[in-house]
Amino acid sequence: MAAIVHPDRNFKYWLISPAIFLLLLIGLFPLIFSLVVSFMRVTMLETDTSFAGFVNFVQLFRDGRLWQSLAHTVLIMVVALPIELLLGLAMAYLFLDRMPGRQILVSLLMLPTIISPIVAGATWRLLLDNRYGPINQIIGWFAGHPVPALWTVNPTLVYPAIIFCEIWQWTPFMFLILLAALSNVDRSLTEAAEIDGARFWRSFRYVVLPAIFPVMSVAILIRGLDLFRIFDIIWALTTGGPGTMTETISVYTYVQGFKQFETSYTAAIAFLVIALLTVVVTWAIRRMGLAK
Amino acid sequence: MSDLKITGLHKHYGTYHAVKGIDLEVPSGEFTVLVGPSGCGKSTLLRTIAGLEEASAGTVEIGGKDVTWARPRDRDIAMVFQNYALYPYLNVYENIAFGLRARRVASAEVDRRVKRAADMLGISQLLERFPRELSGGQRQRVAIGRAIVRDALLFLFDEPLSNLDAQLRDDMRIEIKRLHQELGRTMIYVTHDQIEAMTLADRIALLRDGKIEQLGTPLDLFERPATRFVAGFLGSPKMNFLPATIEAGQVALRDGTRLTLPPGRSAPDGQAVLGLRPQHIAKAGASAAPGHVQTQSIIELVQPTGSRVQVSMPLGGISITAEFAAHEVTMPGEQVRIDIDMTRAVLIDPQTDKVI
Amino acid sequence: MGYQAHGAGKMTGVPFHRRAETKLALRYLTALLLVVIFVFPIYWLFAISFKTPGEIFAFPPVWYPKSIQFNNYAVLFKDGDAKTVGNSLVLASVSTFFAMIFGTAAAYSLARFKTGGENLAVWIISQRMMPPVAIAFPIFLLYVWLGWVDTYIGLIILYTAFGLPYVIWMMRGYIEDIPLELEESALIDGCSRWEVLWKVVFPMARSGLFATAVFTFVFSWNDFLFALVLTRTEVITYTVQVTHYFGGQSNFWSKIAAMSVLGTIPVFITVATLQRYLVRGISMGAVKG
Numbered sequence: 001m002a003a004i005v006h007p008d009r010n011f012k013y014w015l016i017s018p019a020i021f022l023l024l025l026i027g028l029f030p031l032i033f034s035l036v037v038s039f040m041r042v043t044m045l046e047t048d049t050s051f052a053g054f055v056n057f058v059q060l061f062r063d064g065r066l067w068q069s070l071a072h073t074v075l076i077m078v079v080a081l082p083i084e085l086l087l088g089l090a091m092a093y094l095f096l097d098r099m100p101g102r103q104i105l106v107s108l109l110m111l112p113t114i115i116s117p118i119v120a121g122a123t124w125r126l127l128l129d130n131r132y133g134p135i136n137q138i139i140g141w142f143a144g145h146p147v148p149a150l151w152t153v154n155p156t157l158v159y160p161a162i163i164f165c166e167i168w169q170w171t172p173f174m175f176l177i178l179l180a181a182l183s184n185v186d187r188s189l190t191e192a193a194e195i196d197g198a199r200f201w202r203s204f205r206y207v208v209l210p211a212i213f214p215v216m217s218v219a220i221l222i223r224g225l226d227l228f229r230i231f232d233i234i235w236a237l238t239t240g241g242p243g244t245m246t247e248t249i250s251v252y253t254y255v256q257g258f259k260q261f262e263t264s265y266t267a268a269i270a271f272l273v274i275a276l277l278t279v280v281v282t283w284a285i286r287r288m289g290l291a292k
Numbered sequence: 293m294s295d296l297k298i299t300g301l302h303k304h305y306g307t308y309h310a311v312k313g314i315d316l317e318v319p320s321g322e323f324t325v326l327v328g329p330s331g332c333g334k335s336t337l338l339r340t341i342a343g344l345e346e347a348s349a350g351t352v353e354i355g356g357k358d359v360t361w362a363r364p365r366d367r368d369i370a371m372v373f374q375n376y377a378l379y380p381y382l383n384v385y386e387n388i389a390f391g392l393r394a395r396r397v398a399s400a401e402v403d404r405r406v407k408r409a410a411d412m413l414g415i416s417q418l419l420e421r422f423p424r425e426l427s428g429g430q431r432q433r434v435a436i437g438r439a440i441v442r443d444a445l446l447f448l449f450d451e452p453l454s455n456l457d458a459q460l461r462d463d464m465r466i467e468i469k470r471l472h473q474e475l476g477r478t479m480i481y482v483t484h485d486q487i488e489a490m491t492l493a494d495r496i497a498l499l500r501d502g503k504i505e506q507l508g509t510p511l512d513l514f515e516r517p518a519t520r521f522v523a524g525f526l527g528s529p530k531m532n533f534l535p536a537t538i539e540a541g542q543v544a545l546r547d548g549t550r551l552t553l554p555p556g557r558s559a560p561d562g563q564a565v566l567g568l569r570p571q572h573i574a575k576a577g578a579s580a581a582p583g584h585v586q587t588q589s590i591i592e593l594v595q596p597t598g599s600r601v602q603v604s605m606p607l608g609g610i611s612i613t614a615e616f617a618a619h620e621v622t623m624p625g626e627q628v629r630i631d632i633d634m635t636r637a638v639l640i641d642p643q644t645d646k647v648i
Numbered sequence: 649m650g651y652q653a654h655g656a657g658k659m660t661g662v663p664f665h666r667r668a669e670t671k672l673a674l675r676y677l678t679a680l681l682l683v684v685i686f687v688f689p690i691y692w693l694f695a696i697s698f699k700t701p702g703e704i705f706a707f708p709p710v711w712y713p714k715s716i717q718f719n720n721y722a723v724l725f726k727d728g729d730a731k732t733v734g735n736s737l738v739l740a741s742v743s744t745f746f747a748m749i750f751g752t753a754a755a756y757s758l759a760r761f762k763t764g765g766e767n768l769a770v771w772i773i774s775q776r777m778m779p780p781v782a783i784a785f786p787i788f789l790l791y792v793w794l795g796w797v798d799t800y801i802g803l804i805i806l807y808t809a810f811g812l813p814y815v816i817w818m819m820r821g822y823i824e825d826i827p828l829e830l831e832e833s834a835l836i837d838g839c840s841r842w843e844v845l846w847k848v849v850f851p852m853a854r855s856g857l858f859a860t861a862v863f864t865f866v867f868s869w870n871d872f873l874f875a876l877v878l879t880r881t882e883v884i885t886y887t888v889q890v891t892h893y894f895g896g897q898s899n900f901w902s903k904i905a906a907m908s909v910l911g912t913i914p915v916f917i918t919v920a921t922l923q924r925y926l927v928r929g930i931s932m933g934a935v936k937g
Contacts, residue, residue: 116870391837
């Protein structure tokens with residue numbers, strides 16, 4: 001075959017190179033850099049760049065506060081995600097059929113999702129204020145007497161506060177996606193099921209659910225990962241407090257890196273988190289065929 | 293000098309061998325049709341000629357120049373796509389002028405050429421409109437307009453009529469034929485429709501499985517098919533194939549019917565497949581002409597098609613189709629005497645599927 | 649009055665047969681209730697921004713301000729705090745601009761040439777899902793070394809890079825929706841590859857480009873963590889500025905609210921113009937809404 005090559009052969013590489021370069025900056029560099037730094041002993045007090053072995057990683061396993069933060073994170077994920085999913089699904093069904101002004105109502109429901117999470121957190125901080133916040137006032141109406149609940153300080157109330165705020169902001173996300181997914185289900189399938197005698201739950205489980213499953217999985221993946229990384233809302237409401245009660249993994253990492261300046265240790269955490277997430281996310285992306 | 297010359301062309305898609313060694317030479321001004329069933333490689337071949345696909349092996353020469361590695365725009369070709377490929381955000385005038393503008397042709401010249409092409413295709417009044425306002429047939433004309441305005445050496449058509457309804461397809465076929473006569477350019481036309489192939493082509497290349505099964509004029513392929521595949525592909529309704537044995541100048545069918553081969557026609561004894569076109573099986577008249585044979589059968593199914601009638605009946609152990617004239621009305625269950633024109637019959641070797 | 653049918657061929661929901669009117673009324677009431685619940689906090693935020701301190705710190709709470717007064721906003725502008733919105737604007741716009749250019753080019757490469765195969769595509773998508781804090785930390789150290797902390801360029805580069813996976817993923821989808829023949833026809837007619845991008849792909853993908861740009865802008869605009877980590881005093885974004893008012897003293901509430909509103913209105917306006925693309929945009933193309 002001739003040694004001459006197609007004249008446009010390199011075009012595709014030119015197109016993609018600036019993006020690849022930048023992506024390597026945030027994709028590969030943090031991974032390698034964290035790994036390297038995690039093998040040193042760099043803290044606020046000393047900058048010892050000699051090889052220190054796995055000392056940071058060992059400390060990781062012994063660090064109770066780290067594992068607690070993971071537990072906190074998982075707690076939030078496990079509570080918020082199902083609620084967002086089910087509530088979003090219910091709302092999607094509610095809005096599925098036409099009704100007057102549906103478009104406007106759906107648009108209004110979108111508002112929580114598009115504001116900044118930090119603003120969402122700040123908003124709820126104001127809402128949940130023990131004296132001047134409307135939430136306590138409303139609860140007081142139902143209870144018959146004033147209820148000055150300290151949502152951002154009381155250990156039993158902090159998690160509900162965080163979770164309410166989180167659900168408030170992100171259920172509309174699920175709702176929108178599921179609404180679109182449900183709208184795209186071919187009507188003839190559910191009608192055939194109805195003729196065959198299937199009632200709602202049967203039809204849902206065997207006809208609707210399989211049809212919306214791919215979209216739902218992507219939404220769950222995105223939301224699940226967002227919940228794992230949750231930071232802004234926590235920061236706005238409790239800053240991880242009281243004490244370290246609501247410290248999630250992101251908050252803990254931030255504190256270690258930017259408050260305690262435990263540079264090498266933070267690098268170790270960062271490395272592990274990136275590495276583990278990469279494995280999980282890559283598996284999920286391939287499994288769902290998102291890259292095709 | 294031939295306008296298109298393909299030598300030893302191969303195209304692989306990974307492990308899939310789409311084009312398996314094609315040689316084709318098309319003289320200047322000829323209308324060549326590439327036809328075949330889906331997956332035969334005709335579109336791949338066309339796209340490789342156009343430069344939209346890279347050849348895996350072999351060469352492509354256009355106008356005497358080796359263009360195997362050249363960009364599409366350097367090959368001096370124009371192409372009409374199946375889905376018209378009109379730019380929805382440009383009006384008809386700009387759609388047609390697109391290629392000229394890309395080659396930096398002067399505005400005055402662009403205007404002249406666009407108007408001339410529009411006139412030729414009868415779309416001058418649509419120049420200001422946008423594609424979404426046009427009908428299917430009009431869009432196809434604009435697509436053709438865009439091709440002819442460039443005055444290229446080679447014109448490529450990729451199943452341009454497949455998206456049109458039957459009535460429109462007939463009209464457009466005539467347009468394209470007329471266009472070829474007026475312009476006299478070399479045209480390569482891909483279709484899966486054998487009627488388009490038969491009516492439009494100067495020469496047909498029947499493709500099968502990545503190779504050219506037979507190359508020749510429409511009449512060549514129709515009257516003198518090289519293989520069973522060619523015989524069965526062209527002609528509607530399809531040719532009947534009857535398993536038979538040749539014994540001493542006679543074709544013996546499975547049900548005992550014996551058909552005498554016409555004088556001048558000989559074939560070696562042995563197994564064979566007899567190919568008869570429905571048009572060569574008629575309702576029998578008083579006596580058989582030389583080379584014709586008459587026999588009996590019973591009508592199974594009757595399908596009128598306007599001026600003709602397709603009649604199914606058993607013969608030689610299978611159900612064959614004959615084509616009678618409409619007024620020779622028959623009913624299912626009727627006994628009928630048929631007249632077979634054995635001079636047009638085709639004998640196929642069952643081992644090689646080649647015509648004897 | 650018959651049952652209101654949904655669009656042809658699409659599912660309509662619960663296949664029960666009740667009186668259509670009461671069902672609709674019930675649904676409508678529930679829908680309104682939900683909307684009230686979800687919108688109330690936002691209303692509250694806006695309301696506080698227009699209230700006087702006396703109204704803000706009233707017990708029982710004042711449900712709506714007696715009059716809309718812009719004092720809280722005026723304070724922000726006077727103190728120069730409103731400049732932070734300008735900072736956010738610069739950072740988000742410039743980074744979105746570059747992310748769109750580099751990202752769309754890369755998306756075209758992936759869509760039409762399958763550059764790097766599935767592996768590259770998987771890697772690019774996975775970058776979207778990395779935890780910001782883990783990325784921010786090494787980047788911070790790098791920026792310290794480069795002297796890029798608290799600079800515009802530092803954050804712009806980071807926001808651009810972080811926006812790329814999203815842009816690439818979304819634009820790949822939009823580009824794949826363009827019929828290939830349009831590009832092929834242009835190639836045959838005489839366009840170079842770059843001309844095809846400019847004359848065919850860009851016009852055809854215009855709405856997708858616009859929608860993706862807006863969402864990328866909003867993501868950068870709403871960012872908090874990176875801004876928190878990588879800025880100090882010079883290049884504060886409105887998100888970080890809001891947290892500056894948290895310091896214990898309740899009399900900063902008006903500032904929190906006003907600043908939040910200043911930072912939120914632009915988003916509301918831009919997204920409002922994009923209703924059609926909302927679902928596809930936020931689901932990252934999972935649903936072609």
